[in-house]
Amino acid sequence: MGALQSLSGHPEYIDLAEKTGFSFEQIGVLHKRFKQLSHNEGTLRRAHFNEIPDLACNPIRAQIVEAFFDKRNFHQNDDGTIDEINFEEFLVVMSHFRPPALHLTEEQRGNVRKEKLRFLFNMHDTDNDGTITLEEYRHVSISMLSPGRKNVPLMVVEELLSRSGSLEKETAKSIADAAMLEVASISMGHMEPDEFYEGITFEHFLKLLDGFEIESKMSVRFLNMDATTLCK
């Protein structure tokens, strides 16, 4: 506890707090966690993430980890991926998951919403071309629906497809298709027979998840107190 208080006086925290909206306590807790994950190095690499035991069984672990190394999520108008992140970047990515403030105007709420959806969109849009193609969309649903194969990295979806003859995966596939169809019908309305539907753009994505209350679904309550000692 005492350590925390001294941390909160840390000058760079003020800067970070302004940038990310976290409180000093939260930053302190996250910093501690960061150091724990990175074994007291200044940066985190993918390998560090893969060491987290609880995360290992997460079906969309790969996407989550990738999101932390995706420059698009750093608020810097940059894209591409990097190999290691420092604490500030870690914090910025985390800040996407901050719950919305208690009192928001409609406009602010819309912005929060848009930001969160953008994060989600980037998660789907692995090749960063501004659209989510059916293939990209499928990765997600397949990885979520095939609980037995959680640990297979998503890079090898093709392999995964050929290896498992399970019903679930096929279902997942057709569901992804159906979802895509749904997207098409929502975003395009009626399409001319010779039109192509190339993928979900961000505008369509917004429209698509119109009724989805992302601002409350995509929120983690960041603790003010240090709880890391309780965990592995």
Add this chain to the structure above:
Amino acid sequence: MDLSLTRHAAVLLFVCGFLNVLHGSRGEIPPKPTAAVTILPPVKPDNGPQAYPEPAKNNLPVFTMDYPRIQIPFEITLWMLLASFAKIGFHVYHKITIWVPESCLLISIGLIVGAIMHSVNEEPPAVLTSNVFFLYMLPPIVLDSGYFMPTRPFFENFGTVLWFAVVGTLWNSIGIGMSLFAICQIEAFGVSDINLQENLLFAAIISAVDPVAVLSVFEDVSVNEQLYIVVFGECLFNDAVTVVLYSMFTFVAEMPEVEPVDVFLGVGRFFVVGLGGMAFGVLFGFVAAFTTRFTSKVKEIEPLFIFMYSYLAYLVAELFAISSIMAIITCALTMKYYVEENVSQRSCTTVRHVVKMLGSISETLIFFFLGVVTITTNHEWNWGYILFTLLFAFVWRGLGVLVLTQIINPFRTIPFNMKDQFGLAYGGLRGAISFALAFTLPDNINRKPLFVTATIVIILFTVFLQGISIRPLIEFINVRRTNRNVDTINVEIHCRLMEHTMAGIEDLCGQWSHFYWKDKFMKFNNRVLRKILIRDSRAESSIVSLYKKLELQNAMEILDTVSGDISAAPSVVSLNEEKRGSTKPKKKLLAADLRNMHDILSKNMYKIRQRTVAFTGKHSLPNESQNKEILIRRHASIRRSLRPGSFQSSIVPKSQKYFSLPPGESLDSRFPPTRLSFADNQETMSEVAYPPRRSRFSKPKRSPSGAMMPLRRLNTLKEVPSVDFLDERSKSGDRSRTPSSQDDSRAPPPPRSNGSEDDFTKDAHEAEEEEGRQQPSSPPAAWAAEPRDDTPRNPLLKPPQRNQK
């Protein structure tokens, strides 16, 4: 507005008139027994002699009446009917129920009936006793809310719900009880004989909120999920808390003296009762789930297990004097998930319907009865006490929400803002439970009439004033809203995606909160519980089930659009064609995707054949044709699509594929001869039972050939075109269905012979299919062995499908 007002009035008049008629018939009944007795001496000869000086011979009576024998069930039935008719009446003109909650209307009807009864000096039937209420009327109400509790949001807000339900109710009971006790000390009000225990008892009774009316308003204006679920959960669990407090305080109120140790015992008992109830509920829930694993052969009694186990949980908990409400709620919550996967679709629908029906009839009766009792009972009116009760109930509720929210907010991801808090506080209507509890107070509480009166006043006040004004208020202050009825696959996918993401982020932060626990529980659930409790333990995520649901819905919709007349049929063909045309371009994707799309689309284009219903035996249900069939088709097509990787791209597409392919293939040239030979064959085989087969090949063609037309007329079916899809599908569906169709004794023989007929074109066709499928072939025509639903049943099935929540 004028028009609506007059219509409003007209409806009310109609309802009243209706009720009067009903009431008249009921009101006249009680005198009848005596009349019957006097008119018909043979029934009770001992009464006879005075009226009939010349005793009749004891011949065999031609006409007798024995009213007393049936009186009780008869009157109960009439009451229920009356209440149900009232419900119909409200919905004749739906705008009434938008602005005035149903409970208000029910109470009003009850008031009217009560007034009539009062004017003819009729006593209401003394049905509502403590036992009747706790053993027969309360369980359905609680089961209803427990069973339909939206599980996911509930567990997401579990802590808050419990916080408000338990602490909030305690807060209210103790706060109101203490304040009222203080009021009782003022001599001027003349209620100084009410001691603290009785005040607390009364306070416990009136702190049970029952926001059914509020919930329906919340649902209509779709307030945010958090607020909704907290109100929902609060009303559920605070019933439990209230009943526990009630039984505790009734016990205490009869004790001459309360010692400090009793207070601690009371606190201890509170936990024993609550947690014990939960334990029993979970136990029975699992047993019920486990039982339904084995009920696939006795589908007709499947729903019974669910009711019996819930009720058993309730009764056993009652036996040990622990919270039976807790038991039945947890039982329902626990088993719902597993049971609904085990039982057939139809049983599931039945369960939902019956639960809803029992719950609503029970509640209707209580409200109705409340109206009647308000008029007919003897009231003890005490201005001071009653007004202060109202005031305190209001103040403590508001204060409680305010204080408790401040405490719980730091622990919530999405805190409640002031508007939410207002909704929460204002939604604290009192209802059926409070009334029933007050009415069934033991008679040795000497101020019972005052308590009943005060309870009725507070119910009437909150239900009428708050119930009517809450909708405009909520709309006015503009509480944050959520569209909770988004039924799209994308939303469902993202919902799940978010859960996984959140769990992942929490792991990253090294925190344990509810996503973490949920993740852990899901793992445990998938590895252990499902294996034990579910027959077919393939994990099925909510996405898959939603997908199924949507698919089913889609099929139903198509059915709807065509069921008009035969002239609609061609247009559907073109519509489907169009739909298909529009999906085709959606991908510049792989050819395999294209095929998948077609699969999905064609799967969804499904029409149910309509036949005269097969006669069903006494102990078997009419077959669950459509749902099963659709799902079977789904599985079949999925299974088929398993192979595409190996076959579709390389080899020439299998014949069955043609049906779902867009026109333009060379099918036309290929199939007409086949079809003709079929027609010949079938005309001799089975005319009526087997019609759709003929039109089977008509689909791929845009314009049905002239030869098709007479066949259609023969069918007398309205939805010819899409039947083809079914056929095509069900052919492959046969494989999966054979086990079930074998025990179907009603399988008409013609199809089988038809399947094995030596039509060479068909054989070739079949062979091709099987080769593609690489599966042991079974008589392909078994599909006809599935008796279809008759027309009238479809509308019955449909609503529950759509209304499922």
